[in-house]
């Protein structure tokens with residue numbers, strides 16, 4: 001069944017996937033498209049904020065993309081959005097109280113009891129060694145996502161397919177718990193080595209670390225993509241902000257959607273077809289009149305794990321850390337929890353910005369500070385941050401001029417990103433979520449149900465799959481690339 005351009009389409013969510021769907025459908029001549037968004041702002045997890053008079057905004061959500069992201073690069077070029085190179089440099093570490101400057105965590109490594117485990121390896125070299133043991137031919141497929149995904153599904157460890165292993169269990173089994181701790185701490189992202197499905201985790205790691213990949217960010221941040229998609233569609237698509245979907249009643253000729261508006265007002269709309277792009281936590285809270293459909297949706301949501309993350313942005317009048325990043329580069333200093341990763345930008349006159357980025361367990365520390373979920377950081381959090389910074393770089397003279405905190409783990413709204421649960425049938429779940437019930441005009445997409453989870457590219461590729469498989473759209477000319485995620 002293909003939906004025709006005369007039918008009414010409701011898109012739920014105005015994040016990356018919802019805005020992309022609105023753009024593609026309106027360009028293809030669909031004349032009756034509405035977008036419903038729970039928040040008062042567009043963009044979802046593409047969220048930047050002008051900060052303390054800086055010319056360029058700070059990314060509170062998505063930051064960068066690489067040339068291995070065909071849809072993001074294609075749509076940005078199509079919309080005329082300027083991208084700039086971003087050199088992310090590993091600047092140093094303070095782990096287990098050992099300080100080391102530069103990309104090589106050599107001195108830090110000595111603080112871990114690694115025994116004979118690959119003498120001299122850094123964390124990524126260890127990870128690639130592990131991958132080489134369980135998937136010896138991975139280099140052949142490094143730049144072909146479809147083939148890499150299929151190859152990894154054939155690999156086994158101790159007689160069990162990789163999808164039946166948790167990645168953390170697999171690492172600990174291969175190199176031992178102390179080496180696991182070294183990898184986790186020095187990568188600085190708990191989510192990379194969390195106990196999510198090893199098949200998908202290894203795929204993501206290889207895709208993200210392809211050799212010769214270049215990183216970019218948009219001038220104006222990813223919000224510029226949200227604004228660009230909105231600007232191109234605002235005269236063709238009806239946008240309904242602060243409409244939170246609560247109930248879907250499907251019937252023979254489409255669906256009736258019930259929304260809660262601000263002030264508890266309720267409103268309902270009919271649509272011939274519905275595309276839901278809300279993340280699983282929010283999807284699980286939607287009630288479905290069709291119990292069988294509700295059960296499929298809930299089981300799809302249970303197949304992905306939520307990964308929490310927080311960002312704390314601090315702006316200082318003077319640099320109070322020893323590292324001085326070059327223009328267009330960003331230095332990453334990895335610390336023990338709770339600061340986790342410190343992103344240091346090139347200082348500008350009267351303005352030095354540092355962003356602390358914590359995910360997984362480290363995010364819990366900042367949440368425990370009972371801060372607002374997206375607003376100025378309160379005094380307690382600033383004091384904690386200054387104490388932590390003093391532990392890393394020595395005493396800081398000046399308090400920050402301004403501070404902002406965002407918690408991407410608010411229960412009921414969604415998480416920072418998602419990863420497949422151990423033993424989840426990723427391919428089956430993605431296909432089932434795309435259209436939970438054959439013949440029913442209800443479709444689900446978004447980052448959580450993509451192959452490249454955790455990226456804007458994932459959100460766009462899963463939306464593109466819905467458009468191509470169910471709305472009869474051809475792949476756009478600007479997206480043609482040898483890289484696809486259609487497996």
Ligand SMILES: Cc1cc2nc3c(=O)[nH]c(=O)nc-3n(C[C@H](O)[C@H](O)[C@H](O)COP(=O)(O)OP(=O)(O)OC[C@H]3O[C@@H](n4cnc5c(N)ncnc54)[C@H](O)[C@@H]3O)c2cc1C
Nearest residue numbers: 013015016017038044045062063064245278446447455456
């Ligand atoms: C801290 C952080 C860093 C990241 N870094 C990067 C990066 O560097 N590069 C990269 O490519 N990606 C990054 N990502 C991931 C990227 O932001 C996401 O993968 C992508 O933006 C997800 O888009 P989406 O459309 O699937 O979901 P969302 O952006 O979450 O959009 C869903 C929308 O649906 C709305 N909604 C939810 N429930 C309802 C409801 N019931 N009714 C109506 N509306 C609803 C939400 O308000 C939201 O606007 C990062 C994310 C975070 C949080």
